[in-house]
Amino acid sequence: MTSAARSGSGPVVWAAIIAVTCLLLLVFHKILWLVVPCMLALIIYYALYPATQYLVYHGMSRDAAAAANIVVFLLIVAVAAAIAVPQIASHIVDIQASVEPYIAGGLRLTQHSLQALERSWSVLANAHLAEAARQRFDASGGSAAEHVETIVTGVAAWTPSLLLAPFLAFYFLKDGQRFTRFLARAVPNAFFERTLYLMHEVDRTLRAYFIGLMKLTVLDTFTLAFGLWLLGLPNPFALGLICAVLAWIPYVGSILGGAIVVLVAATDFPDQPSVAYLSVALFIVARLLDDFLYMPLTIGKSLHMHPLVTVLMIFAGGAVAGIPGLMLVLPVLGVVAVCGETIGKVVTDPRLTARHRHARLLRQRQASADLAS
């Protein structure tokens, strides 16, 4: 079944696909504690699958190969944590001192920009926009320590759930093929080839999406890091990485990443607002590169989806399930679309249904062959 054949699904199938996607997002939103580790486990699974196959090929049992890979992965994570945690802890101590100047710098830049706009536009001046924004910021502000406390509490609450990820990934690696065959055994012979195709497409879509996401993150990190380095901002690689990871959340993540970089630029170069404006320009260029070059080369290939449907579904995902909905909508839509289109074709194929009826008749006859008097 080619992708050209897939495009033949009718409006009823697509309405069902969109409805099921929204319903799943609603359900996933309620069980995020399970969905997030499952997503991370899938990423780990797709990253470690080639290494597992390599070990099996060289004579290791699948169980041992899966265990060895997960142990090596956990060791790498443990070493990375051992290096990073003391550094983060030492920064947390003076986070009040280090974060507040950036927030103040951002507010200063916003104030200056709004005052410049008020000077140019009398309507804005009459509305006292700059003063209103200052009062709003003052009202919503709190100490950085309060925000850190919220973040630390959140991390502590999520840790047990996140520890599920390597555990799940181990079983995906160890029993993934067995599970696929177990599912396939439940399918009648008449629908078997189509179902194999469906399972393969679901696997291909998820694999392409998650691997595409990783590639996109690397490309975004290096593009932004290079641009920020040219602008002379401190820690360009770390800033680029943070922004690339935030970009996993469509639209909102990119804006948040851009805001962080503009805050840093406004604070470290208070007398040079051009650096902040150039940072905004850099983000617009990165966004264009993302939309027209990187996305089509990485994630775009995986979904075979019309751009209008993708954009509308991102908004629908956000409306139904908030930030998690924005993050989950594309992979969920990709998988539901593959399932919906294939199931739609299978159940409406009269020949396959007739073959299934014939096979059932043969089985009934065989089962009752010695019962006829």
Next chain:
Amino acid sequence: MELNPFRRRNSTPRMERLRALSLFAALSSGELAIVDGLLHEREFLKDEVIFDEGEDGQAIYIVLDGSVLICRQGESDAVLATVAAGGFFGDLALLENLPRAAQARAAENARLAVFFRDDFLGLMETHGIIASKISLQLARNMGRRLRDATLGDAAARRHL
């Protein structure tokens, strides 16, 4: 007690059975283990249709037990070929994404191993040696069929 995780595999009856199939005859134990993970087993009753002529071809079928008739659609008496245990059919689907050229129907109760086309294409990416060994067996089978078709059975037997 031997602790080497990369130990020589103990050959299981299933592995021996797979090795006895002409398609996998050239594979080592490690290679068979990879292929084994990709195979699905299906059971068909006598007269049950396995695939129809003109259907999208997604997999190759290997006969483990029983036998299968290859015939024109709707002409089950006009048999084009009979595939016995150890043989395979539907291999054109593995090489070309074309519709099935004929109908396959179980001549008697049969147990088949199914090798999905995209799994084979995946092997080409990840395990080129395994894929090339299987491709060689497929090419040999095609050559044999071509020789039989052009020279006839008797001439083929004389290796003319």
